[in-house]
Amino acid sequence: MDDMVLYLELQKSPKEVLLIIGSKHGIKIMQDILIGVCLEKLTVLSLSDHLFKAVEKEKENIENDSQYYIPRQFILLRKNEFDDHKFGQEDLAILYEGVKNQEFVEKLSKLSAKYLIGMHDRNYINTFDIWEKFRENTKKIYIISYVGGGKKDVLNWEKNEENPIELSIIFPMYNIAKYLPQCIETVTTWQTDFVEFLFVDDGSPDNCADIVKKYAQRDSRIKLLSKKNGGCASARQYGLERAKGRYIGFVDPDDFIQPDMYRKLLAKALEGTYEIAYCGYREYYENTGLSAEVPDALSYPYNEGTSDPAKIDELIGYQRVAIWRGIYSKDLIQRNKIHFYTELKRFDDLPFKIEVTSKARSVIAVPEYLYYYRMSRPGQDVSADDERLYVHFPIFEYLDKFMKNASNRNQLDYLHLVKVHTHRYALEKIKREFSKEYCRKAKRDIKGDFGFIEGMYVINKLGSKQDLLLFILLYWGWDGAIRKLLHRKEKALKENKAIKKLKLLNNKGI
The missing domain is CATH 3.90.550.10 (Spore Coat Polysaccharide Biosynthesis Protein SpsA; Chain A)
Structure with missing residues (x-):
């Protein structure tokens, strides 16, 4: 059974359905509706003459088949007859498929239907625009959308009568x-x-x-x-x-x-x-x-x-x-x-x-x-470049507690990677007089998660060479080596800035 019809069937059966058919798939939807949903009125609007003839022929077959629930009113419309037709507003559901005209779908909002159920290609119709048009007067909106033959998305929205804030x-x-x-x-x-x-x-x-x-x-x-x-x-x-x-x-x-x-x-x-x-x-x-x-x-x-x-x-x-x-x-x-x-x-x-x-x-x-x-x-x-960066450690204590019951090992591995990234960021920024204490705390944080071999495997798999080097140095407590590397980097950055400044002055002829 079609997904749109399944959704319709799950609702308290509406008394009246307007089905808009833009392709032959709509005939299958019509059949599914008449098998699964008991209606008082079904109006089928065909968007082309050849579809109207196909629907008309199928209607004759349906009326002679006992597996279908035939509504008291079973009406077929051509597109040029739509504006003159009268619809109920109390319990109307609109279903559409194969429609390529956004203006036409937006026009349907004037019917104040209780349900809007549709399927369209986003190359032709913008789902959010349709939702905006219908949201005030429609209780539930269910739209399947796709681009060409690609992945389908489903908008499944129900109006909150007491709170309109989205x-x-x-x-x-x-x-x-x-x-x-x-x-x-x-x-x-x-x-x-x-x-x-x-x-x-x-x-x-x-x-x-x-x-x-x-x-x-x-x-x-x-x-x-x-x-x-x-x-x-x-x-x-x-x-x-x-x-x-x-x-x-x-x-x-x-x-x-x-x-x-x-x-x-x-x-x-x-x-x-x-x-x-x-x-x-x-x-x-x-x-x-x-x-x-x-x-x-x-x-x-x-x-x-x-x-x-x-x-x-x-x-x-x-x-x-x-x-x-x-x-x-x-x-x-x-x-x-x-x-x-x-x-x-x-x-x-x-x-x-x-x-x-x-x-x-x-x-x-x-x-x-x-x-x-x-x-x-x-x-x-x-x-921040001082002891304020120590805040990372209580943060990771909270996260360790939050993740401790996680059955997903991937999430624990990625948390470990976040820790190494964060400590690298902090050690590159922190003033030298605070770096020793930060290294001490970072070592304890890193060691609390994994053994050395396991930790190296995770960082090597997920991170960079810099992450792996920092993990090794922190794990073994080689604070001095870390601080020397950071000092060299800081010195190189200063030298690069000085060189750039000299080049700029030379270019200006100063």
């Missing part, structure tokens, strides 16, 4: 008033009523709250939440607990986005009922106004969407943290009791990213760079 975006605010207007203006450009913007004032000493209030007077979707200062994790968690959306997004309010970023993410998420949708991002350098794309996992299979557990697990190790360039199903978060660790004062996005990725059943990437991450701002976590 997407909540959370902004933790502390001392970012200077950047806030640009952030607000780029995220609120998308004019739709099913999004809410939650700005969490984390006891900020500047005038962030006043700026938000000013914008909220003009845009009812903007909401200000206020709390005592507790750090970014506590602000994100505060917003998360109050978010109404089916999907949740996060923005650092000193950053900004392409105005269509969240529309594109939500469209992809809904189109295939994906639990995570994410895009690429750019590093924006405030001192020059220039930006650069950051390499990330945006190609196949992620750009087409995947529910392959092995491919999703790979994102634990290889995808950048950057939780603010994605949206996450609230059901995914609540089902797995995922939250922000409010004790953490920085880098709280790392455990959140690993936990949601390890529990996600499906993900999809938008292969565009739509988020702008501001660099070189005073007070950023990424500027």
